[in-house]
Amino acid sequence: MKKIAIVTGANRGLGLATSEALAQRGFKVVMAMRNPDKAQKQVNAFKMKDLDVVPLKLDLSQEKSINEFVEVIRKEFGFVDVLVNNAGILIDSEDGGNSSLFKTKSATIQKTFTTNTLGPFLLTQKIFPLMQQEGYGRIVNVSSGMAQLSVPQNASASYRISKTALNMVTNLFASEVQGADICVNSVSPGWVRTDMGGPHADRTIEQGIKGIVWAATLPKGGPNGGFFRDSAPLPW
Template sequence: MKQGTGTVLVTGANRGLGLETCRQLGQLGWRVWLTAPDAAEGPRACEALRSEGLDVHFALLDVASPESISRLAGRLEQQGIRLTALVNNAGIAMEGFDAHVAEYTVAVNFLGPLRVTERLLPLMEEHGRIVMVSSALAELKDYPHSLQRRFDPPPSKERLVALEWSFVEDVRAGVYADRGWPESAYRVSKLGLNALTRLLAEELEPRNLLVNAVCPSWVRTQMGGPHAARSIERGADVIVWAATLPPEGPTGGFFRNRRPVPW
């Protein structure tokens, strides 16, 4: 992708990796839509990047709310905006472990990217890119074989959604360990996100859309903490790389340091 020829939308971008991704793409000359659920922090982050001379615009978006997603899509459609890239960065890692944590984590980390992607697909240009910000904690090799078989090969989107919700219900019923689930809503949500990446890559191949998941590694953000090994600039690099792949680039992959890693 040549510099200055793309429009990208980044979710969860008022701080951390999302904000740095907006900065790096803006520095490449892209027009950036910075989205966030906070009506105060989001505009402040946007203005900070604009003060650096970057072409950045703010839009309110709560990925856990279908209504918020529809409002955003309607606004973009009204303005005739087409997207070259979509970065599904918004994510949470909540403290504790109970049904509420499981339900809200799945809603943000898994259902959010699914709903945002499906609603914005009509606005995606041919040869566009969709990036899912995932985690090494979602690598299948670290799960019991009984659980691996439920996600690999990925079931249909409908069955995948049902599988993620079955985790929530198993947590609610106190039987999640008996069913082979880990005691981590974050891990399960990212496992679902990786499976979704593979499904969407196959589904959207006829439209020449590239869909990939990336692992930024352990990054010094509010979520990662101050002792993380990687700077935020290095963490965002793989996201920016996946968002700017050439038309002949990979699809359906999982990448760390710009290199493929096993699912």
């Protein structure tokens, strides 16, 4: 039986590349995305390379969509080996909050938190039992250096708050592993040239996904409840 990996935000950027990398490593990859119809080109390109990928609709800002997604996963597969909570938004610039936290609107914090933190929390809450029943799982929460409490931070408050909270989500689920071969970790990809990172970022997508793929494919006894960049611990 093939191992099943779910990657959220799989239609572009780090999620698309992570999907390809995991499929190349022999996983059947469920490419979770808001608009599967618009990603047919990407999905077909993978299929042409004989990669085993399945696009599936998921909007992380809608609990109903998360429930429907998990229901399909339960019915179609019944188990999950890897969950990469990659989807995320950075919208602080919409209210000027990228330059000053005093401009940040509550709606921006709420919207960002819903997608970046609550969505991954709910999805993990529903997928985790499917891993527990098999005694195996790897969960990767794609976080950011902008989440670090140990490093001075300013502005883009919504994004930073949501990713620091996501790190706590990592911590909490890691504490539920209870002896099973399940590893739950946060990974910062660094600053990467995607739609979010922009053209001036110092990393390629290939460099960015390396640590994500590493955490998704950790061997038995691998770290649990950590924060990493490039496979090395990153201070919280």
